[in-house]
Amino acid sequence: MSVIQLNQRQLKIIDIVKENEPITSESIAASLNVTRATLRSDLAILTMTGILDARPKVGYFYSGVSDLNLVGNNIKDKKAEDIMSMPVIVKQDISIYEVIVNMFLSDVGSIFITDDNENLCGVVSRKDLLKATIGGSDINRIPIGMIMTRTPNVITASKNEEILLVVKKIIEHEVDSLPVVEASDDESKLKIVGRISKTNITKLFLEMLDN
Template sequence: MIIIQLNQRQQKIIEIVKENQPITSENIASMLNVTRATLRSDLAILTMTGILDARPKVGYFYTGVNQINLLGNDIKEKKVEDMMGMPVVVKKDVSLYDVIVEMFLSDVGSIFIIDDQENLCGVVSRKDLLKATIGGLDINKMPIGMIMTRTPNVVTVKREDSIVLAARKIIEHEIDSIPVVDMDDEHNVTKVIGRISKTNITKLFLEIAGE
């Protein structure tokens, strides 16, 4: 059996739990000076691999690295194209109102924005839409292109990338999902062909764990 290589923050979480168990996620986040949302993926990995145990209204306990039951090679061999889902895309001139409706009907945390040639040109999250509505913008007239995060500041992956790389990008950039793209630098084309989210990655861990 091959032990999964843990990142630096996951190792620090283990140390904190061992020294302070039982401890809540709020207290762990406070000690690391990060938000609870930032730790969500790390804690999910550590509990699903059996290193930590979580009890409602009590907190996290250390159970031991020897109890890891996931095969590292199985995870490393998985590619983005093996796990990606269908992307939710809208044109950049669509109104904020229509994007809000689309987001809740599709039940996603982010929507990818494309231009008239259907190339990726931006992304918008629930937080972006919330800021826009609180800011008093006319959501019926304002095009989504005015508030989106624009390329090249959009984090992307390719279909041949490893799922580990996608997971690392989601954690490091604290985002809900990543567009999977086909890129043609010669013709300046970036087509959205899929979507990798925290849910996809969680399902992968459960699949490998046999759940």
């Protein structure tokens, strides 16, 4: 059994919400003299752990949790490899149309792209594919490598990375999922070994709170 330690800004956010609930994220940011973007990961962690409750068009409420040291099932020992799922991977030379079919058959929000040596070279999201279809181009002829976000601009997680760090990356970079990678013999090349999505994170927190 272990404890999630909240940082000083998260503790201040809780105090502000307690005194002013319901309160919007804009008002919380103004009270702390920071931007809303700065608070995004803090608010996400506080709501995912059940300390705050967020209601659309209303604001944040304090949930009434009396112990701010939330006890979980060894949550601080959880690594990306403990909860990652199988990645959906395609080669960079297949067509945009094939990737669209693959995405919807797999029911994922992002697909990871590899080169001929099976190394990570890019990622595409539903938004990327939607933009490609709107352009009027022949998506049967254009390879996915033409529209993907390329490395090193792809945000990744390592197998032994702490889950809370992975959550922060997903929220701060506003992505659906991250490829879990490990370095090959050439450290500049990354092999995809899994994926961490918002669904993986939600399942973990649900399990933690249930127990």
